[in-house]
Amino acid sequence: MQQALDRYFHISERGSTVGTEVRGGLVTFFAMAYIIILNPLILGTTEDITGQALGGARVAAVTALAAGAMTILFGLFARYPFGIATGLGINTLVAVTLVATEGLTWPEAMGLVVIDGIIIVLLAVSGFRVAVFNAIPRELKAAMGVGIGLFIAMIGLVDSGFVRRIPDAAGTTVPVGLGINGSIASWPTFVFVCGLIICGVLVARNTRGGLFIGIVVTTVIGMIVEALTGAGPSFVDGKPNPTGWSLAVPTLPDSIGGMPDLSLVGAVDLVGAFSRIGVLSASLLVFTLVLANFFDAMGTMTALGKQGGLVDEDGNLPDMKRALIVEGTGAIIGGGVSASSNTVYIDSAAGIADGARTGLANVVTGVLFLAAMFLTPLYSIVPIEAAAPVLVVVGALMMAQIKDIDFSTFSIALPAFLMIVVMPFTYSIANGIGVGFIAYVLMALASGKAKQVHWLLWLISALFLVYFAVDPIMSAI
Numbered sequence: 001m002q003q004a005l006d007r008y009f010h011i012s013e014r015g016s017t018v019g020t021e022v023r024g025g026l027v028t029f030f031a032m033a034y035i036i037i038l039n040p041l042i043l044g045t046t047e048d049i050t051g052q053a054l055g056g057a058r059v060a061a062v063t064a065l066a067a068g069a070m071t072i073l074f075g076l077f078a079r080y081p082f083g084i085a086t087g088l089g090i091n092t093l094v095a096v097t098l099v100a101t102e103g104l105t106w107p108e109a110m111g112l113v114v115i116d117g118i119i120i121v122l123l124a125v126s127g128f129r130v131a132v133f134n135a136i137p138r139e140l141k142a143a144m145g146v147g148i149g150l151f152i153a154m155i156g157l158v159d160s161g162f163v164r165r166i167p168d169a170a171g172t173t174v175p176v177g178l179g180i181n182g183s184i185a186s187w188p189t190f191v192f193v194c195g196l197i198i199c200g201v202l203v204a205r206n207t208r209g210g211l212f213i214g215i216v217v218t219t220v221i222g223m224i225v226e227a228l229t230g231a232g233p234s235f236v237d238g239k240p241n242p243t244g245w246s247l248a249v250p251t252l253p254d255s256i257g258g259m260p261d262l263s264l265v266g267a268v269d270l271v272g273a274f275s276r277i278g279v280l281s282a283s284l285l286v287f288t289l290v291l292a293n294f295f296d297a298m299g300t301m302t303a304l305g306k307q308g309g310l311v312d313e314d315g316n317l318p319d320m321k322r323a324l325i326v327e328g329t330g331a332i333i334g335g336g337v338s339a340s341s342n343t344v345y346i347d348s349a350a351g352i353a354d355g356a357r358t359g360l361a362n363v364v365t366g367v368l369f370l371a372a373m374f375l376t377p378l379y380s381i382v383p384i385e386a387a388a389p390v391l392v393v394v395g396a397l398m399m400a401q402i403k404d405i406d407f408s409t410f411s412i413a414l415p416a417f418l419m420i421v422v423m424p425f426t427y428s429i430a431n432g433i434g435v436g437f438i439a440y441v442l443m444a445l446a447s448g449k450a451k452q453v454h455w456l457l458w459l460i461s462a463l464f465l466v467y468f469a470v471d472p473i474m475s476a477i
Contacts, residue, residue: 009079009358014310016357020208021081024356025364027212028083031350031391032067032365034159034384035085036372037247039063043340046095049103054264054338061260061373062337068369070330070342075362078323082304083348083365084330089428090292091340098273098285108272110335112282115270116289117331117341123294124324133298133320135454140436141315142404143416145303147423147432152346153395154424156388159246160192186243187231188385191222195389203353203393211354211390218386222250246384253381260373264338284470289331291467293341295433297327300344307398308352346429349394350387411447415440434464 006012011021040056040063047053067085074084090113098109123129157163158176162184166177179185184193195218202210225231226249234244273282301323305311310318317323330342351361402420407413419436423429441461444453466473 005360009360011358011360014357016355018360020355021358021360022364023212024081024351024354025361026351026368027215027354027390028081028345028348028351028356028361029365029368030212030215030382031347031387032083032085032345033369033372033382034247034387035067035088035345036060036064036369038088039086039091039339042091043095043338046099048099048105048109050105052106054106055261058261058264059339061262062264062339064260064369064373065262065265066330066334066337066339066342068366068371068373070326070333070366071362071369072366073329074323074326074344075359075366077359078319078326079359080301080305080310080317080323081308081348081351081356081358081361082301082323083345083351083362084327084342085345085369086334086340087293087296087343089296089430090289090343093288093292094340097288102277102281102285104273104276105269106338107267107269108276110268110338110340111270112273112286112289113335113341114268114332115286116293117328117333117335119286119290120293120328120331121325124321124328127321129294129298129324129328130321132456132460133302134314134316135456137412137440138315139405139412139416140419140440141302142306142401143419143436144299144429144433145306145398145401146405146416147420147436148299148303148346148429149349149395149398149401150420151395151423151427151429151432152349152391152398154427156391156395159384159391160388161186161189161242161246161385162192164242180242187225187229188222188243188245188383191218191225191383192385192388194218194221195386196392199389199393203397208355211350211393214389214393215382215386218389219250219382222383222386223252223381226250248381248383250381250383250386257375262337266336267338268336284473288467288470289341291434291463292428292430293328293331293343295430296428297324297343299429299433300346301327303346303398303401304344304348304352306401307349307394308357310357347391349398350390353390353394353397411440411443411449414443430467434461434467437461438464 040059044054044056044059063086070084094109098104163176199214232244233249234241234246305317334340334342405416415436418439419432422435423432438461441453444450
């Protein structure tokens with residue numbers, strides 16, 4: 001059995017073991033599991049034009065279902081350790097823009113997500129996605145990895161409360177600050193700091209399974225702290241509690257689990273949006289979804305592949321086409337079950353940092369997501385403050401890719417820099433890639449090197465200009 005697994009997933013060939021892959025899959029799950037709690041908060045409470053809301057429990061169930069199914073499929077067919085789940089940013093776009101602003105019903109909005117997935121798959125099958133990927137200069141591929149590293153570190157710092165948004169009413173122009181009023185004033189953030197130190201030390205000492213150990217130990221610390229302090233959740237009776245836990249509260253659950261509600265599966269209307277808001281408006285919304293999905297996944301797979309040493313000398317993943325086809329299916333599946341588009345998760349970097357190198361790790365992660373449908377109370381013991389230290393540590397590891405960028409050539413330095421900083425500052429991988437591409441072609445044009453830029457980069461940059469201007473275009477229509 002073990003030899004069959006080794007041959008199919010190329011475990012020994014990639015310098016790994018079955019045990020390492022299992023452990024890496026566990027780490028990736030714990031780094032990603034927050035989406036089962038967060039996605040219902042984004043999708044579950046927004047009412048559509050008919051007054052219908054998806055409901056938190058139903059969204060949690062289909063979020064785990066889609067993540068489990070897609071992560072396993074990607075592991076079996078693409079054979080890379082890249083977990084897949086509902087894409088953050090895209091789910092907000094669906095809830096805020098498609099439903100709340102454009103007035104679509106939830107089935108109509110999810111229908112556009114399914115159409116987006118079909119287009120993404122066709123682009124992958126045609127080879128267009130791979131062609132675009134191969135046209136990107138090596139320096140910009142490295143910048144993607146660095147920018148994504150900063151992005152996930154930023155996510156960890158914000159989710160833990162170590163970095164917080166400062167309200168406009170505070171009378172300052174500073175957008176973010178350290179903790180509460182410049183200090184670590186909450187117990188959950190204190191637990192995050194302890195976890196960051198633990199994970200950092202374990203990685204520095206090359207401890208096998210260090211990140212997984214760090215998550216477990218930090219969770220235990222969190223449970224002890226909660227028992228002694230009673231910090232509670234970040235919202236109590238609908239009112240904010242700044243010193244509370246961001247999502248899950250680390251306490252022993254009242255029950256182990258129960259049957260999931262999967263009534264949202266198949267609740268999709270593929271054509272309703274076109275009749276409700278018009279063909280042109282609906283097409284622009286699909287275009288926005290496609291561009292966001294297209295480059296989020298491409299940038300993430302580039303960064304994860306480089307981190308795991310899975311790419312060739314040009315920064316390309318072997319069998320990239322197959323991986324992109326499977327990944328594109330995530331939008332179809334995600335829309336089909338009303339969980340929103342599913343895509344490759346940068347949080348998979350946690351499992352890769354702990355040794356995962358093959359699709360076997362994905363199978364482990366996917367099985368845990370499927371189990372989470374039945375064991376929601378059990379997995380919710382782990383607070384985001386226990387997983388956030390892993391994201392920060394992995395962000396630090398991914399910064400090593402900056403050495404591949406030639407900052408002495410400004411026509412490269414500026415696009416790379418913009419790509420790196422725009423990702424964390426706008427909380428979007430696609431935004432960073434788009435700004436970097438546009439800056440790259442403009443700098444090449446200004447420096448007389450326009451002919452050296454692949455025509456696909458000119459095309460993609462033009463599409464990104466439309467992407468960034470989609471709101472005024474929609475208003476004009």
